[in-house]
Amino acid sequence: MTRSRFRLDTDVLARVAGAASIVILLAVVEILLRTGMLNVYVMPLPSAVLGSFGRLFMEEHLLRRFLLTFAEALAAGLLVAVVGVAVGAALYRWKLLRAAIETWVAAFAAAPLVLAYPLFMVIFGRSALTIIMLGFLAGIAPVILKTVEGLAGVRPTLLNVGRAFKLNGRALFWKVQFPAAVPTIFVGIRLSLIFSLINVVGLEFLINFGGLGQLINELAEQYDLPGTFAAICFVVIVSVVFFVAVERLERWLRPT
């Protein structure tokens, strides 16, 4: 039990240190701005950014926008996970398909897909659907690639254990191969979520529709620097929430 207490202590310590370093960084920026070493017209005062939170909540429906962005990102993320794992499994299963398109998928990951937004607008309209679809497509590649890698990388001995127990093909996949690949698949899901989230917010900004991205766009156009930075902080919060959720999910699926 001493071990778990020790773990708890280091955990708390790490969190306190993490929070403290952010506070210190903000304090340093505040001092640099107040002493005139940084220009207040380029960088708002951290205290002003904090101060604008209230205004954003009251006047700009911050909570509603936050939830909208969150919902869009969640929808894109779920699509990415479900479709990505399925496509990855299909690529693994059919070697010809894999040989034919794996390189394309990898190349796809590098494409600045967000620039194709007019096409999406034509198809889905200036709507949340456009944002979700683009977020989904922009994020899909890592999950596919990591799913293929994870399934292909399962130790042959583990598969042999299943075969020796006379598992049929389906059971071998669901009871052995897939669970063995889960950690690798989650590496892909985490990467994919980053891509999806960036694209969701980026597109909101670009087409001036939806949640936090649109808010950032509007505030930036009004030269409301503290407000802009405050809205960006909320984007960061969305991503933090996502990562904690994914981590929880992974721990639930695979406890160690």
Place this chain on the structure above:
Amino acid sequence: MKSGAVAKAALAAEPSGSPTSALAIQNLSMRFETSEGPVTAVDDMSFDVPVGSFVSLIGPSGCGKSTVFNIVGGLLTGHAGSVRVGAETVAGPHRAIGMVFQEESTFPWRTVIDNVAFPLEISGIGRDERHEQARHFINMVGLHGFERRYPSELSGGMRQRVAIARTLAFQPSILLMDEPFAALDEQTRLLLGDKILQIQQDLKQTTMLITHNITEAVQLSDRIVVMTYRPGKVKRIIDVDLPRPRTSEVITSTAFGAYVAEVWNDLREEASRGMADAESASQMRPSRRS
């Protein structure tokens, strides 16, 4: 002592007369195509594993033991000759055979109890029932109290015991083990050997153990099949006539020493051939490992 009585009772219940073979290996050969041409890993091997007996297959590293293991377990095909379980010829994994692998084989995403219950889960047994059965096998390998741990929280020897318990839970009539103790220190190996002996005597479990450890082979076996190095052939079959039930104490007896010497005599030649082979290979290709 109690387990010994159980084993004797089971022995008496066995039909007397000529012992039937649980496993019959006949003229088994296996060739691999490699980038350096074909390699004969197993060459014309024949031996029997009688019902209820413990047979060890011993030979130097690389002599083809795991190849035999995989063929008998039905995981490797393309061989010549035949492997029969009772009256059936093995073609693919057989329900009667349970395998314990040389490499780490526990499922890291399952707790000890869910690892052991795995074969029961596959055959559709309900959760409570399979956990109860799994607990029985966990106790048998001495892991009581570790049911909720994950393999990553156990030592190598404990993980190997989980793998053994999992295979026992499959309730195979023939237990096949490929160097299950290879990665363990000598003391643990002896104690685990005791466990295996006890289990084998309790369950009257027909067992084929693959090993390169002479003491282990003599300590556990009724019969030892000594293999030659490259190609793997049967060099000699030694019937071990030490009293049963045995424990690891048997290794202090003189008869034990005599058997060890006998096996070592046969193996020395093969082992040194293996070493010479490895050395010349490393001199010829200093940068490559084969």
